[in-house]
Amino acid sequence: MAQLWGGRFTKETDKLVYNFNASISFDKKLVKQDITGSKAHVAMLSKQDILTKEEGEVIQKTLDEILEEVLSGKLEITDEYEDIHSFVEANLIERTGDTGKKLHTGRSRNDQVALDMKLFTRDEIDETDELLKGLLNTIFQIMKDNLDTIMPGFTHLQKAQPVTLAHHMGAYFEMFKRDRDRLKDTKRRLNLCPLGSGALAGTTYPLDRDYTASLLGFDGPTLNSMDSVSDRDYLIEYLSDLSLIMMHLSRFCEEIITWNTNEYRFVDIDDSYSTGSSIMPQKKNPDIAELVRGKTGRVYGALMSLLTVMKGIPLAYNKDMQEDKELSFDAFDTAKGCLALFDGMLKTMKFNKENMRASAAKGFTNATDAADYLVNNGVPFRDAHSIIGRLVLYCIEKEKSIDELSLEELQNISDVFKEDIFEAVNLKTCVDKRLTIGAPGKQAMEKVLNIYSEYLKK
Template sequence: MTKLDVQSASQATGASSAASKQPEAKEIKLWGGRFQESVTDAVERFTESISYDKDLYKHDIRGSRAHASMLAKQGLMSISDRDSILAGLDEIERRIQNGEFVWRADREDVHMNIEAALTDLIGEPAKKLHTARSRNDQVATDFRLWCRDAIDSIVERIKDFQVAMVDLAVKNAGIIVPGYTHLQRAQPVLLQHLLLAFVEQLDRDAGRLLDCRARLNFCPLGACALAGTGLPIDRFMTSSALEFSSPLRNSIDAVSDRDFAIEFLSANSVMAIHLSRLGEEWVLWCSEEFGFITPNDAVSTGSSIMPQKKNPDPMELVRGKSARVIGDVVTLLTLCKGLPLAYNRDLQEDKEPVFDSVKTVLGMLEVSTEFARNISFNQDRIKKALPAGHLDATTLADYLVHKGMPFRTSHDIVGKSVAMCLGKNCQLKDLSIDELRTLSPIFDDDVYEFLGVENAVNKFSSYGSTGSECVASQLQYWMEKLGLI
């Protein structure tokens, strides 16, 4: 029976039964002093957020500890009340961690659940905890603390993936693969160079997250509903206790700003796109048409109908889940685009997309790391694929430039050389010196030092290029930065 069926059956209960059974009295809301009646069940179900914002409990308790300590120092509560509150919060945290805490939807959210439970536990002193604090600044503080921890977790997992990619590069030294532009064969590159390109992208992803962390690391606590308070609080004390850089300067901005969450999800989206592009690359390379990669069984799946299939499903899902992460930031941007200052209840909807984005990118990073540790590159297949596409053509053009020819002229001559190869069904290195000299008298026997993928790769020498020495330098840099040597 569905929920709708249950509701219909309940509504169909006889009138005499309904009259004889009085509804259970609802708990009076902590904010309910001016109200004469309780909200309806439908409103309560629709407005609750405890089903997901209970994930903020550690940060809510941490903020409450800092707030209680500040109130006591400022003479707004006694030391005895502070100690009772701190002990009660410790007990509530223990119960939550042990699965003994009962989360109640009629207490709406994580803040009211913890405060009401604290009142049940220690009585009157708990009622002093909300002095000079609103749920508006409380949730903004909790959310910033949560995002800060989430960024730290993501950055740590980015490093794990970078290490896996660098390890993969070390294990595959000297392998040359076709480099592509427009998904057409372009130039030969070292596989290490290609793998390190993704390491570079991940480093920028980590940098964006750390930049975001620095900007979000300011404390809203004490801004109250929106205007601050006339009570003698010390916002710098709570900010320091919570390891923020400082309190936010403007109380209205403090409770209404969600730039930090939008920036966080934007950074996650860029990273998800990077991971999706890697997923696409590896899915292609696992195909029979490429055959460059063989994933281990530990990171592959089969088909329910085709027994021969071995699919790189984890990387397909990495590619697919990027859509969720992009959707999460779009949700948050749309949520915030029309909100007037200061706090609005719409902002209750900010947490689920953030929680989803973090959970998704952590999973994408984890499975990508696992995949990188469980693949092998098929050197024979790659080597057989290299001759196609005349990958050394640009290097041949560089040879002519070395001889003093303008590049545009060399480009034209090499194009004609490729056309000659297509007519003869051969490679550039197979053309005789006499054949090459029919195109330009500049060609000499030393041209063959530039032809063939191995020679071509070795001729790259500019900073950041795919030349062996350049790539060795890049690899050394990353091994040192990641603490691998």
């Protein structure tokens, strides 16, 4: 059992205790970050003459070799090591002897793992952001292609007013745009370097923490060593960001699942993102959308787990904090996988535009516009509301939409109706006369698309 400690102990750790305490099975994902951080630490130690230039060069070269061998599969990370730190250091010492034993000068595993997790999380944020940007580009293209695709807008899952598919997709563009803003904000807050904080009280060695921070791409060093080793706020924030991303994906999936039903037939999901039934040959199931919806709870679980772990921890580092990794790593992979698969599903999805338009018409989504017509012709709003209510009831009985009625039928309900009512309740008219920014009218949507186009160029 390779351990970085032992001088204080006279007995071997019980095997069961060792296995319970060890983190190598999951923190091996941090090998790249651990070696990157170690190289920066060595560069700083050499700069400060804590290590000689030659010692620093030997350690740096050997660390590069270890990483290369791990990535190529030549060197395996096994469970004989307690954690990724002991794996790297043990292999370094085996190859360089006493020189390798100087690597850990002025450093604790506490600030080392804090650094590793920050570096790893920062990389994950960048990868997630790229996936979100890809999804936004897909949504943007659908919006451009569907400025005139009329569909019903809903409240309470009831058809409410006519909108366009472009406008509906724009709501999700806004959600995922906010998600990117949150990621940027989280990255800004986490981007301070904890290395040099030691176990909790810094070190007596003359470290240059600003130099280490700059080598690793941080904005500067953290300003309190106790907080540095016990802070996981950035990880909780990122898991919260991922939870919101997954919530938005889940809402989108729920709509796609609904639109995919025989009752709606708004979309056709590509065969490559669907599955069949083992017993019912007619079935084409939206499994990817359902799995994304289901996996949302998995990401929520990681967030709640870490919040629960951290809520009772006194300063500074405690072993409980080792629990920050397994579920977080799983949440990172889950969210990225869901984003990639959802984007692929959306790119290949076909929209049944005629069905969308017919649904808007049959759902009386232009009823509000019919009421507005009466108001604009001198009818008090409350009376207009009642008249249109009776009109809708008549349409239901006759199985017609409002614009399918004759002028005579309309005038039997109110003699205020004239020939121009048909233009007033035309679905395209209903949509396009809504011109305020943020509304579904074509002119308003074109302005929004120009804003989105500039946003995506950044």
